[in-house]
Amino acid sequence: MPLPLDSPAGAPPGAAPAPALRVSGLRKTYGSREVVRGLSLTAARGELTAVLGPNGAGKTTTIECCEGLRRPDGGSVEVLGLDRLQRSSDAPLRSRVGVMLQDGGLPLAPRARSVLAHVARLHDRPVDPGELLARLGLTDVAATPVRRLSGGQRQRLALAVALVGRPELVFLDEPSAGLDPQSRLAVWDLLRELRDGGTSLVLTTHLMSEAEELADHVVIIDAGRVVAEGTPAELVGPPELRVTPPPGSSPAALAGALTAALASDGHLQVRVAERWVAVATDAPGTTGSAVDARTLARVATALDDAGHHDATVAPHRRTLEDTFLDLTGRQLRGEEEPS
Numbered sequence: 434m435p436l437p438l439d440s441p442a443g444a445p446p447g448a449a450p451a452p453a454l455r456v457s458g459l460r461k462t463y464g465s466r467e468v469v470r471g472l473s474l475t476a477a478r479g480e481l482t483a484v485l486g487p488n489g490a491g492k493t494t495t496i497e498c499c500e501g502l503r504r505p506d507g508g509s510v511e512v513l514g515l516d517r518l519q520r521s522s523d524a525p526l527r528s529r530v531g532v533m534l535q536d537g538g539l540p541l542a543p544r545a546r547s548v549l550a551h552v553a554r555l556h557d558r559p560v561d562p563g564e565l566l567a568r569l570g571l572t573d574v575a576a577t578p579v580r581r582l583s584g585g586q587r588q589r590l591a592l593a594v595a596l597v598g599r600p601e602l603v604f605l606d607e608p609s610a611g612l613d614p615q616s617r618l619a620v621w622d623l624l625r626e627l628r629d630g631g632t633s634l635v636l637t638t639h640l641m642s643e644a645e646e647l648a649d650h651v652v653i654i655d656a657g658r659v660v661a662e663g664t665p666a667e668l669v670g671p672p673e674l675r676v677t678p679p680p681g682s683s684p685a686a687l688a689g690a691l692t693a694a695l696a697s698d699g700h701l702q703v704r705v706a707e708r709w710v711a712v713a714t715d716a717p718g719t720t721g722s723a724v725d726a727r728t729l730a731r732v733a734t735a736l737d738d739a740g741h742h743d744a745t746v747a748p749h750r751r752t753l754e755d756t757f758l759d760l761t762g763r764q765l766r767g768e769e770e771p772s
């Protein structure tokens with residue numbers, strides 16, 4: 434059932450509005466520990482921006498500074514063109530920005546329907562609460578007190594609360610954490626629909642699949658700093674072949690042979706990893722997720738010519754996980770990926 438979630442309230446007419454969010458040189462210290470260390474990012478209007486990073490990277494702290502819930506120790510935060518650090522911005526932003534907190538932040542005693550209806554009444558042009566509950570699969574528990582809802586149901590109610598005022602910009606902190614795969618896909622569909630209707634969304638996640646599936650722009654953070662940003666395709670890079678030497682042989686010798694044999698092709702890059710050699714191609718037209726047949730044939734011939742008949746060659750579709758590993762030497766994931 435499509436919901437009239439598009440055309441956010443109060444979107445300014447005319448050209449070139451300020452970005453949805455602009456963070457510059459953000460710093461936040463807890464005690465003597467600086468957990469956000471000069472972080473800068475921009476989220477464009479009408480796009481879904483994902484702030485991706487491992488547990489403890491500083492995602493929640495950053496987003497809470499953007500929501501006005503935490504005061505940074507340094508830097509600036511501009512939300513929909515307004516200085517978020519000025520108290521005078523609180524009132525104008527309240528109706529234009531939706532916030533979904535990581536722990537839900539919901540009152541526990543009232544029924545789910547009453548919570549949403551109450552928030553709807555605070556807005557000029559709310560989405561119909563009943564439709565929103567239905568869309569998020571909460572109709573059956575509409576009369577249930579919040580304290581009796583499951584974790585996933587509370588999570589979806591918190592999302593409904595963030596969306597009911599038809600905000601121009603929505604901040605979502607780990608929106609699909611704790612959801613079963615079916616609910617997660619329903620939430621993803623809703624977020625895509627909002628984005629397609631012109632709403633700006635900024636979400637934090639440590640699920641690389643969530644960032645890859647949903648985001649127009651991904652900002653990867655680690656230890657309080659931005660380590661890379663771009664579209665998922667830019668960050669993931671071209672597809673590659675993984676050439677693995679037989680057990681006991683080092684990939685370095687294989688990489689040397691492949692580098693020499695493929696040097697004449699400026700589109701092929703050879704990179705040695707711990708257990709394999711990666712060959713990537715950025716030849717024009719390589720936009721798919723698989724290495725083309727010509728590159729595969731070139732690599733096979735190069736291996737034969739160099740006498741490495743026992744190496745195995747397999748295509749590898751890179752993910753943001755690979756990018757994070759390349760950048761930091763560590764794994765990104767800490768939670769199960771959706772099936």
Ligand SMILES: Nc1ncnc2c1ncn2[C@@H]1O[C@H](COP(=O)(O)OP(=O)(O)OP(=O)(O)O)[C@@H](O)[C@H]1O
Pocket residue numbers: 463464468486487488489490491492493494495639
């Ligand atoms: N109120 C606080 N007081 C002290 N330390 C804090 C506080 N809030 C967060 N931290 C610490 O700051 C660091 C960054 O936390 P933050 O919650 O911002 O990271 P995160 O990337 O959102 O992690 P997660 O994915 O686990 O939520 C962590 O080491 C955390 O323990």
